[in-house]
Amino acid sequence: MTDAGAGERVCGVCGRALPASMLRPVAVVSGAVRATLDRDEPEWAHTSWICSDDLRRARQTTIEEMIREDHGELTVLDRAVLKSLAASGTVTVNPEEVYDKRLDFGDRLADRLAGFAGSWTFLLSFAGVLVLWIGVNSFALFSAPFDPYPFILLNLILSCVAAVQAPLIMMSQRRQEEKDRLRSENDYRINLKAEVEIRRLHEKMDHHLLMQWDHLTRLGKAQDEIVRQLRAGSGADRKG
Structure with missing residues (x-):
């Protein structure tokens, strides 16, 4: 344990002597x-003080x-939320930006x-085009x-268009599913952090x-003691 100097107090967990601004009274520590x-x-x-690092570590645990x-x-995702809580940062991301960064030229064209x-x-x-084609012929x-x-x-052209269009639609649907997954993960992170923060507020x-x-x-109790002393003093004065 380090000896405390002027203006310093000793942390009750790690035993370091730190400035008062880096310490919190143990009374503010919640039950959990x-x-x-x-x-x-x-x-x-x-019955002592606890430093911010030890308090943050205990809260994180x-x-x-x-x-x-x-x-x-x-x-x-859970670990990302824990990391955000430890750093007092945000967990919100823009799914559109994350998704756009993953696309290449072929994906954008599709x-x-x-x-x-x-x-x-x-x-x-x-x-x-179909009406014109059929009408002309x-x-x-x-x-x-x-x-x-x-x-x-015309049937051959329609078959070729359908053969090309079907994979394009399937690729687009797959990327839409990826975008929906990113949105769901973002919502999960936000909801989990909100739940944890609400629980912490309730505990506080x-x-x-x-x-x-x-x-x-x-x-x-102090008021009762003062009243008893006043009554005792008043009774003694009357007897005197």
């Missing part, structure tokens, strides 16, 4: 964190055990083609139609309520 310290540091001083108890083995193939512009344009506009009935060339509120109740109890 205190139980973690009792288990991991059985010899820590309960408590949160990790809570998540492990609720969800089982920690996943990559998405554009699939988007165009599923639009009213493509549908109306393709319907117009059905009526006697030319002495020798280039694709007479039953429009074998309960802890502060208990501290206030203890303080009020001590004040009440």
